[in-house]
Amino acid sequence: xxxxxxxxxxxxxxxxxxxxxxxxxxxxxxxxxxxxxxxxxxxxxxxxxxxxxxxxxxxxxxxxxxxxxxxxxxxxxxxxxxxxx
Amino acid sequence: xxxxxxxxxxxxxxxxxxxxxxxxxxxxxxxxxxxxxxxxxxxxxxxxxxxxxxxxxxxxxxxxxxxxxxxxxxxxxxxxxxxxxxxxxxxxxxxxxxxxxxxxxxxxxxxxxxxxxxxxxxxxxxxxxxxxxxxxxxxxxxxxxxxxxxxxxxxxxxxxxxxxxxxxxxxxxxxxxxxxxxxxxxxxxxxxxxxxxxxxxxxxxxxxxxxxxxxxxxxxxxxxxxxxxxxxxxxxxxxxxxxxxxxx
Numbered sequence: 414x415x416x417x418x419x420x421x422x423x424x425x426x427x428x429x430x431x432x433x434x435x436x437x438x439x440x441x442x443x444x445x446x447x448x449x450x451x452x453x454x455x456x457x458x459x460x461x462x463x464x465x466x467x468x469x470x471x472x473x474x475x476x477x478x479x480x481x482x483x484x485x486x487x488x489x490x491x492x493x494x495x496x497x498x
Numbered sequence: 499x500x501x502x503x504x505x506x507x508x509x510x511x512x513x514x515x516x517x518x519x520x521x522x523x524x525x526x527x528x529x530x531x532x533x534x535x536x537x538x539x540x541x542x543x544x545x546x547x548x549x550x551x552x553x554x555x556x557x558x559x560x561x562x563x564x565x566x567x568x569x570x571x572x573x574x575x576x577x578x579x580x581x582x583x584x585x586x587x588x589x590x591x592x593x594x595x596x597x598x599x600x601x602x603x604x605x606x607x608x609x610x611x612x613x614x615x616x617x618x619x620x621x622x623x624x625x626x627x628x629x630x631x632x633x634x635x636x637x638x639x640x641x642x643x644x645x646x647x648x649x650x651x652x653x654x655x656x657x658x659x660x661x662x663x664x665x666x667x668x669x670x671x672x673x674x675x676x677x678x679x680x681x682x683x684x685x686x687x688x689x690x691x692x693x694x695x696x697x698x699x700x701x702x703x704x705x706x707x708x709x710x711x712x713x714x715x716x717x718x719x720x721x722x723x724x725x726x727x728x729x730x731x732x733x734x735x736x737x738x739x740x741x742x743x744x745x746x
Binding site: 467470471474475477478481482484485488492 | 521678681682684685686688689692724725727728731732
């Protein structure tokens with residue numbers, strides 16, 4: 414069986430993209446922890462719901478950044494194919 | 499046989515057949531000092547967003563300045579938006595934040611309208627790394643200007659703390675600020691655009707009625723509003739952080 418080099422690069426890029434989005438695990442855990450503490454904070458002090466909500470969303474968005482790095486790398490590998498020219 | 503299906507051309511053909519379209523299209527070539535640059539969909543969509551903002555601003559000014567006893571719904575809405583933005587800036591930058599309402603408010607309106615422009619069939623301008631990097635660089639210049647303006651030599655001294663060996667690490671952490679700011683906005687909006695393109699491109703036509711509206715609400719409205727809020731919030735947090743002069 415003969416494997417062309419473009420095909421090999423395409424397959425490896427797809428595998429690499431799949432590996433890169435494993436980075437989504439970390440932000441998932443982090444956002445879940447933030448949301449859990451946010452819920453318990455609202456339970457203890459329902460009056461401060463607005464402040465808690467905005468702080469929680471800010472923290473979650475910052476935690477999401479590392480996952481997005483993985484996503485950007487995966488999209489580059491899948492669609493721009495930097496190694497396949 | 500692997501060859502044929504998995505080659506680069508094969509993948510491109512698959513994309514064209516499946517009609518997945520979230521790429522930046524090159525519309526009109528321009529010769530720029532020997533290089534060929536293109537007017538892309540990003541430029542056109544940015545222009546549409548700008549024109550929308552300008553028209554909204556003119557209409558808002560007209561309706562607010564009108565002397566009447568019962569202001570229209572539009573005028574009340576404008577006041578509500580401006581008051582919300584003022585409170586937003588005041589609460590996170592303190593009493594010195596009045597100067598920054600112009601920049602932060604403009605930034606918020608532009609980023610928000612750009613993010614939700616996917617609802618109206620445009621390709622969001624913020625799903626292009628060129629746009630977000632430019633906004634983040636403006637923020638970076640503002641941060642560094644605030645540092646030099648309010649900390650004087652402390653800004654330079656801060657790079658060598660706690661000891662001078664930390665200079666490269668401090669420089670990298672300064673440069674990482676605009677990179678992470680821009681990549682956060684870009685990644686979120688691009689992820690939404692890609693997800694919507696995949697949904698529209700790959701799902702049979704039966705599922706294209708009704709269900710996409712829920713996805714649009716999440717990916718365009720919710721995610722766009724959150725990211726616009728976070729971008730402005732982080733801009734203000736970084737600038738306010740540099741403005742705090744140690745008087746001790």
